Amino acid sequence: MPSLYMLYLKGRRHKTFWGVSIFVMVTILMYQQLHTNACERSQSVIRDWNIISVGDGEESQYNNFSLISDSFLASRRQFMKEEVRHVAFLKVHKTGSSTVTSIIQRFGWERRLNLILPNSSPNLISQNESITDTNILHINKEETFDMICNHVIYNRETFQKYLPEDTVYIGIVRDPFDQFVSSLYYYKYRWSVPYLARLPTTYSIKHLLENPNQYEPKVLQESFTKSRMSVDFGLPRELFYTTDRNTILPYLRKLRSEFKLVMIKEYFDESLVLLRRILNWNIRDILYIRKNTSKYVPMKSFRDRYLHKQHSFLDYCLYNFFVRIFWRQVRQQGEDFHAEVSYFRQMRHAVEDFCVDVEKNSAKRTKVFEAKENEFHSNIIVNSDYCELLALDEVEFSNRLKWRQFPHLRPFGNRKRINRKGWQ
Known part of the structure; x- marks a missing residue:
């Protein structure tokens, strides 16, 4: 900036050019500062997302997370209205x-x-x-x-x-x-x-x-x-x-x-x-x-x-x-709607990456994805069982629902799976 100003003083014949140049540079610097602040503000809504390894004793607890407990529902109702x-x-x-x-x-x-x-x-x-x-x-x-x-x-x-x-x-x-x-x-x-x-x-x-x-x-x-x-x-x-x-x-x-x-x-x-x-x-x-x-x-x-x-x-x-x-x-x-949309998109991609990683590497099936409670949700945990549900297409899911609601319709070849965790 000082060098530009000195050039401006030496070249008064071009003062219009230098004036415009200085104005443009000041505008760019102000925009960059505002943009940086905006990014910092938008990132403030993001909380820690952790991928945790669980031991054999804890694994069943997380794998049964899809069976929502009364205590979890009770805590969530304090966070939001009845679902x-x-x-x-x-x-x-x-x-x-x-x-x-x-x-x-x-x-x-x-x-x-x-x-x-x-x-x-x-x-x-x-x-x-x-x-x-x-x-x-x-x-x-x-x-x-x-x-x-x-x-x-x-x-x-x-x-x-x-x-x-x-x-x-x-x-x-x-x-x-x-x-x-x-x-x-x-x-x-x-x-x-x-x-x-x-x-x-x-x-x-x-x-x-x-x-x-x-x-x-x-x-x-x-x-x-x-x-x-x-x-x-x-x-x-x-x-x-x-x-x-x-x-x-x-x-x-x-x-x-x-x-x-x-x-x-x-x-x-x-x-x-x-x-x-x-x-x-x-x-x-x-x-x-x-x-x-x-x-x-x-x-x-x-x-x-x-x-x-x-x-x-x-x-x-x-x-x-x-x-x-x-x-x-x-x-x-309200004003927080678009912040929640941005947060949701980031979380969705993070969970998808986690599930893809778990699917490719069976050794990682004991890991869970955890998002701590924040202004948008109560505590969230995603494990390998939930990743499996996310990957199901509607036909596979319809069949699972049908066989659980109407066990007599289950094909003979699938009856051996009746005691599988989460099916009952």
Whole structure:
């Protein structure tokens, strides 16, 4: 700085240049100082995360951590309100819902809750109708269902028939065009759905959107690519054939009154933190490893997006409506919300690294990941058993839940595992 000032004094012909240079440098130095302070402030919320080796005598204690004790629940209730255990999650196709389903399943598994489970499919109650007496497995009359998170068409009346009155309803949506592209590729190449299998392998998106009548099924519920999110939310059939927002809006407002939260795929971690706060869960309960994702490079264009808005107008209305609601809910959370989201992301990556390390090295199965209580959660412990639960996909988890709730359905080859720790 002094040298620049001396050059300025010697070169008065260029005083404008030197004045601007000095101003820019002072601005940069001030920004760096502010940025450093901001980083220090953001890091202050991070507490120590420890990976601990436990001895043989202590190992069983940690391995049984998934069986939540009364004393642990009591201490956590001092930290937050009573956790919500009656949850209906609407699993919407290709919106990141498989990851959320695994979170719900894990929560129910640890607390031995009764989930509504499919009768004939591992993870699918129905693609084209709501809950019925024939498409689910029934529990004893003296028991009640607590949760649902498998694919089924939403209908408030039928959901209320099987779930308690205090059930909290959660949904999820995704950018309609991205959801459409994901569905097309997933169901064309993974499941070879007939009407999608007929599409050319090149420019599949273009061919479908330019010739929808040639490919799309006549029955709405049989399509995975025409306003599928609206189908899953159970919107009336007549809304799929109108672009009159005044006709559509009352039904969206009805959904708003019924759903406590509709998550947004593009803001997944923010959605989970909001979910945690609404349900009064622990951050440990919303940890996840992404499920059912695929890598592909779709051939798409700006015109495809334009055509898709005409093709699935109702999905755009649904998505835009709930995005506005979502950010309104976020603004109501207070200043610490985004700090918690940042903290959650760091913890999730740390736990994932820990679990990967444990999986690769069996000698490390006696180690546990511990996060001390702080302003966001009570004390958290993750061990190898919990890592196993995090890694399960929804089909494997659905089978575990089904075999525990209905032991007589367990395949003969798996009956020898009935006494395995955590299964009973």
